[in-house]
Amino acid sequence: MEDKSARMPPPRLLILSVVLCLLFSLRVDANGGTENFSRATDPPGRELRGVWMATVLNIDYPQRPTTDASTLMADFRSQLFRLRRAGINAIFFQVRPAGDAIYPSRYAPWSEWLTGQQGTAPASDFDPLAFMIKEAHAQGVELHAWVNPYRAAMTLDSTRFAAKHLYHRHPDWIRAYGGRQYLDPGLPQVRQHLGLVIEELVDNYDLDGIHFDDYFYPYPVQGVTFPDSTTYLRYGAGKSLGDWRRENVNTFIAETHQRIKSRKPWMQFGVSPFGVWRNRSQDPTTGSATSASVSSYDDLYGDALAWAQRGTVDYLLPQLYWHRGYAPADYDILLRWWVNNTPRDFPLLSGQAAYKVGDNPEAAWDDPLEIFRQVNFNDQYPSVAGSVYFSTRSVLANKLNFVGVLAQRYATLSILPPRKAPGGVKEVEVKVFRPRNTDKGRLIVWEVQGEMPKEDLPHYYAIYRRGSDGQRRLIHRTPYGQGCTRYHYYDQVEASMAYDYFIVALDRYHRVMPDAVAK
Structure with a gap:
């Protein structure tokens, strides 16, 4: 191998290197000359660092309902600024909390948690979702639309529902259960309606993804059966009740994936299931070594393993809201279980219980480093591409210096992991001055x-x-989606310092783009 050390520039010489994906790097010297000098690799330090931002019951946003656009904008900007300082690079924002919407929709009324009264729009034709996407992308932060598809209302009090609410438009779709109201997942017309909801979001907004959480069929109320017996008799087709319910959810998941990818193939679709798929007592072959009182497969009818195996989701984000060493559901056991029971290299994210830090009777959550250790444990598994914290308010409350703990974990900038794409990476010709x-x-x-x-x-x-x-070391990311052809950046370093700089172009899938020719 040729010894290149003899031709290294003197210390005060300014040099610039352009990364050419998996091909070669160029060094541009003070006189404009170039020289091949090393093989390039994929940029280091890739990780998704996310939060959920809940709107239901004003958990996170807005802090107080209002129709005033400037107040709503300032609220989001403030939270975004503080989240970025903690190292966050993705927000899962709840746009459909309970049969309502945090954006102008043909299919749902404005949310009471946004403006204070269901059906009342923000002033000045303000579209919060469009604003948030623009603000987040300008800061190099992804924004995913978090949808609760089946939850229709958090109350049985119909006097609070706007005329546009499905309770008034399609009361035959609604089932009351546990003091709340839900769409019946077994009705084909419900699935068709929800497909239109998804298409509206995908078509109208420059989102980075659509996200569902753990709510499919509702969490069980002891001694009370979800009232879908009539639907089951009509559509069950000889299946057991459990298999029929799971198939209803499986079909909706597959249709949602297809709707998204047919429109915007770069847009991600993923689900955050309850952290226990099944206990070993329920499934000795595949179940986890846990004793949770609820399981996603048997109680919520969400078969996340089937979605991963069939490729109808782009990632899974299991909610692993227990501490390490917790006997009924140990964090380490569950993370390993998800890694071992999903296809090899299938993208996983871990859901972290930020809401328990400094606010839980279990002593483990009085340790400010509990989640820090959990996230470090994730590093052992290449398929675990990052973590998402529930929720924004709990992160920013900074109990036990939690923001400082995150800042320690995320001390350096990161770009997101590359994503599966339908085609090859396009080439781009870049000139670096x-x-x-x-x-x-x-x-x-x-x-x-x-x-x-x-x-x-x-x-x-x-x-x-x-x-x-x-x-x-990653020192800067440009904003997402600027569509510019010329860029500049000022590096705050002493004039006497000599550095190599690598400019890496990335596409919407976070893949490095090859540079056909560098000049």
């Missing part, structure tokens, strides 16, 4: 060469800096 020191810092400028359709341009860029220790 020689960096120069200015009174604002070291200026780095680059631009896309040639004509490219806007949709083929890089979705964003990541800038890595390498010093004398040979380590590449």
Whole structure:
């Protein structure tokens, strides 16, 4: 192998390297010359670091219902700013809490938790979802629309429902259970309606994903049966009640995946199931070594393993809301179980119980490092692509210095893991100009060469800096989806310091884009 050390530039020389995906890197010296000098690898430090932002009961947003657009905007900006400081790079925002909407919808009234009264719109034609997507993307944060598909209302008091609510439009679809109201998952017309809800979101918004949580059939109330016997008699087709209910959910999951991918194939679709699929006592072959009182498969009729095996979800995000060593449902046992029982390399995320930190009778949650250790434990498993915390309010409450713990875990920037895509990565030709020191810092400028359709341009860029220790460190991500052809960045370093810079173009799937020619 050729010894390149003899041709390294003197310490004060400004140099720039452009990463060409899996091909080679170029060093641009002060005179504009280039030289192949190393193999490039996929950028390091990929991880999804997410939070759920709940709107139901005003858990997270808005902190107080209002029709005032400026107040709603300021509330989200404040939370986004603080979440980014904690290292968060993805938000799962609840857009459909209970048969209502946090955006203008043909199919549901405005949410009472947004404006204070169901059916009342924000002032000035304000669209909170469109605003949040734009704000999040400008900060390099993904925004996924979290939908509760079957929950129709948190109350039986119909006087609180707007005329547009399904209780008034399709009362035959509604089932009362446990003091709340739900759409009947066994009705084909319910599934068709929910498909239109999903299509409206996908078509109208530049979302990064659609997300369902653990609520399919409702959590069981002891001694009370969910009232779908008439639907079962009509559509059960000889199946057992459990198999029929699971098939209703499976069909809806598969149809949702197809609807999304046929419109925007880059948009993710995933589910956050209850953390216990089945106990070993319920399924000696596949069940986990747990003794949970509820299981997703038997009680909520969500068969997450089937979705992963059939490819009808892009990821699973099991809610692992128990501490390490908790006998009925140990965190470590459950994480390993999900890794071992989903297809190899299937993307998993872990749901973390931020709401228990400093606020739970179990002593483990008085340890501010409990979740820190859980997330570090995840690192042993390559298929675990990150963590999501429930919920925003619990994170920002900062009990036991939880924000500081997250900041310690997420001390460096991160880009998201690459995602499965239907085709190859498009090539992009990038010209990088020689960096120069200015009174604002070291200026780095680059631009896309040639004509490219806007949709083929890089979705964003990541800038890595390498010093004398040979380590590449991510120092900046550009905003998502700017659609620009020319960019610049000021690196706040001393003028005398010599660094290599790697400009990495990434597409909507977070894949590195090959550079056909560098100039």
